Amino acid sequence: MKIKPFNSLFAIALAVVAVLGMASCNEKKFHVNGTIGNAADSTLYFENMSLNGPVVIDSVKLSADGTFDFDDKAPTAPEFYRLRIAGQIINIAIDSTETVSIKAEYPGMASQYEVSGSEECSRIKELTLMQMGLQTQLNAIANNPQLGADAVNDSVARVVEAYKTRVKTDYIFKEPMKASSYFALFQTLNAGGQSVLIFNPRSSEQDVKVFAAVATSWDTFYPNEERGENLHNIAIEGMKDIRIIKSKQAQGLVAADKVNTTGIIDFTLTDNKGQERRLSSLQGKVVMLDFHLFADEKSLQRIMMLRELYNKYHAAGLEIYQVSVDSDEHFWKTQTAALPWICTRVDDDSRVLQLYNVQQVPTFFLLDRNCNVVKRDAQIKDIDAEIKALL
Helix, strand or coil, rough: CHHHHHHHHHHHHHHHHHHHHHHHCCCEEEEEEEEECCCCCCEEEEEEECCCEEEEEEEEEEECEEEEEEECCCCCCCCEEEEECCCEEEEECCCCCCEEEEEECCCCCCEEEEEEEEEHHHHHHHHHHHHHHHHHHHHHHHHCCCHHHHHHHHHHHHHHHHHHHHHHHHHHHCCCCCHHHHHHCCCCCCCCCEEEEEECCCCCHHHHHHHHHHHHHHHHHHCCCCCCCHHHHHHHHHHHHHHHHHHHCCCCCCCCCHHHCCCCCCCCCECCCCCCHHHHHHCCCCEEEEECCCCCHHHHHHHHHHHHHHHCCCCCCEEEEEEEEECHHHHHHHHHCCCCEEEEEECCCCHHHHHCCCCCCCECCCCECCCCEEHHHHCCCCCCHHHHHCC
């Protein structure tokens, strides 16, 4: 084999490096730049919000002038990113080689920022501020001492439904192929210490249709993209969950006068932390025995109602023993991780459901301090008055 002279090899190497350099320079990129004031020495993270969670792309320790400049390879379909300092977050959508500029002040950057260069980022800002306003409304309703549990539940339902209607009309159905429409599907609220989806495809037939509409549009505009396929999978799983819920609801409610109201109807279940919880161990407390389905479309409102009751009366002796009938154990554990009361779970054919003649959820029973069943929800008109009477 003939060996090339060293100078020839060196020339070839330089040519290869030059070609690679040209390819690198020609790679299409997007840019996110701007200033964040009052944040000197803070670390600003630039993260990709992947389907598996946030992934750090880059970071910078801000100087006194707060300037930053990030870039990354341009995506082939709308992709989501965020700027973050500690818990303060600005959400960003990128769908081309655009340059997005952000101007904000720390520590209020999550709600008080200016964005330019991207119409979609402006729409995401609008949705973010709307969601923050909704959360403020719900907190005010839940903390209103003049409202009973039923009034809180009804008010929350009306406010959330009005929000969903506005978002569907002005954003999602108007332009389902947009990044802002995708973003709107995954907005959340804090209810009882847990994060819940505003549009919940696990429990609402209408919300499943919203997810399906965006999925179909993304298939048309961005075929074979991972996010579109993920939307389809969510919609399909949601349809399955809705069929389960409808099957439960079709079974009918047991008449209130058939509930056994004498003696302790005892059982033991494992809670979400792996501990066995015996109902009779709560003797000495007033107990709300609650049968719940977190996949139900009204779960959010109901959990907020329970949280209000718990906050009002727990110190006086009220305990909530909740029994979930959700089939997905991981989903149940996620939903109950931040709840302060006893959270357990059973299979649909559990002996516990038979003991209490539960044929439809949600439903609950009030137990006195001796763990005897006093009333069930169908017999109660004013839950606050009933609990106060037992305390």
